[in-house]
Amino acid sequence: MEQHRHLSVSQRNAVEDVLTSRDRMMALEGVAGGGKTTSLTAVREGAERAGYQVEGLAPTSRAAQKLAEAGIETQTLQRHLARGEQQGDGQKRLYVVDExxxxxxxxIHTFVERLKENDRVLFVGDVRQHEAVEAGRPYAQLQEAGMRTARLDEIIRQKDPALKEAVKQLARGEVREVIGNLNSQCRVHEIGDLQERISEIAREYVRSPERTLVVSPDNASRHEINEAIHRTMQSERKVSTDEQRVHVLYARQGVTGADRQHARNYEKGDVLRCSKGSKPLGIEPGEYARVSHVGRESNTLTVKRHGGKELSYDPRRLQGVTVYRDSERKFAEGDRVQLTAPYHEQRLASRELATIERIESDGNLKLRMDSGARSSSRRNSIRISSTVML
Known part of the structure; x- marks a missing residue:
């Protein structure tokens, strides 16, 4: 560990625990801001010196991108599982499964079943954060069953002592206490009037767009706030006044996983994205289709696919479907946007942030990604939201 003197005591202990463990599977449990990426960089370097090939896996493309910052070649867990059973080659591998x-x-069952003799696994996460959309909580259950667990319990990211204490309270789930703590520090500001509140949000955002996150509880206020920010950015000449209308998709939030099995919950004109695809139905992963007919009595949907070909099916047969409605939204050069679906062709993850550099005559958006990459996206090939995604 001499080459990692920059590590905190918590990080150093966790890395040593991982690298010296003889267990085939173990966990690295860490609080938000605990320096996970720095710790995993040290784990990767130590494992590679021991002859292991380190591969990263994560349930979302955004998490996979964050894991890659530790220098670990990473893909989504879903893509890894979709490859099917692979032949063993004798290579020692350490799989780092983030989030x-x-x-x-x-x-997790399928992943563990496919492990080879020389494979080891480091599960990384926080049992207090989001759980799986599908059934089960295997990460927590493995720990409860006695899986060896190293812990990153010191918050490194937050330097302000008062805010650091608030972050610790949030990590412990003490929401009421942390609000009171922040309020006593005069960090909570309440504005009763709706329009005055939206205007103040817009002014605060314009002061530092790249460092500000706005959160809203519903779509209606999200649209109002986006519009206010857009206009304020234009008045401050941070966004061009030359606008162009662009087709965008927004998710129908009220349609849950159970709802998607019943045709009556769909509407003609809905846009569907099939993240998993279906071999029996001939649907490719990531394909889009538009609902052209709803058979409520027969529980069937008829959708129009790319090229105009129609397909009828029982929605209970197709998993991993997201339901959208489309609308037009005004964009201008300088607007901040966020991707709401991965764009695998250019290795862009869902939830990545970007700034519009140029809107071309054919509707092509030239984006400057916050990650440093640049991407051109056809108006129908990437779903984006104007200014901020709330």
Missing amino acids: SSMASTKQ
């Missing part, structure tokens, strides 16, 4: 609390029982 493990979001992996379902079925995914």
Whole structure:
């Protein structure tokens, strides 16, 4: 560990615990801001010196991108499982599974079943954060069953002592206490009038767009706030006044996983994205289709696919579907946007942030990604939201 003197005591202990363990599977449990990426960089370097090939897996493309910052070649857990059973080649491998609390029982079961003799696994996550959308909480259950667990319990990211204490309270789930703490520090500001509140949010955002996150509880206020920010940015000449209308998709939030099995919950004109695809139905992963007919009595949907070909099916047969409605939204050069679906062709993850550099005559958006990459996206090939995604 001499080459990692920059590590904190918590980080050093966790890295040593991982690298000296003889267990085939173990966990690295860490609080938000605990220096996970720095610790995993040290783990990767130590494992590679011991002859291991380190591979990263994560349940979402955004999490996979964050894991890659530790220098670990990473893909989504879903893509890894979709490859099917692979032949063993004798190579020692260390799989680092990030955001493990979001992996379902079925995914972890399939993943563990396919491990080879020389494979080892480091599950990374926080049992208090998001759990899997699908059934099960295997990450927490493995720990409860006695899986060896190293812990990153010291918050490194937050330097302000008062805010650091607030972060610790949040990590312990003490929401009421942390609000009171922040309020006593005069960090909570309440504005009763709706329009005055929206205007103040817009002014605060314009002061530092790249360092500000706005959160809203519903779509209606999200649209109002986006519009206010857009206009304020234009008045401050941080966004061009030359606008162009662009087609965008927004998720129908009220349609849950159970709802998607019943045709009556769909509407003609809905846009569907099939993240998993279906071999029996001939649907490719990531394909889009538009609902052209709803058979409520027969529980069937008829959708129009790319090229105009129609397909009828029982929605209970197709998993991993997201339901959208489309609308037009005004964009201008300088607007901040966020991707709401991965764009695998250019290795862009869902939830990445970007700034519009140029809107071309054919509707092409030239984006400057916050990650440093640049991407051109056809108006129908990437779903984006104007200014901020709330």
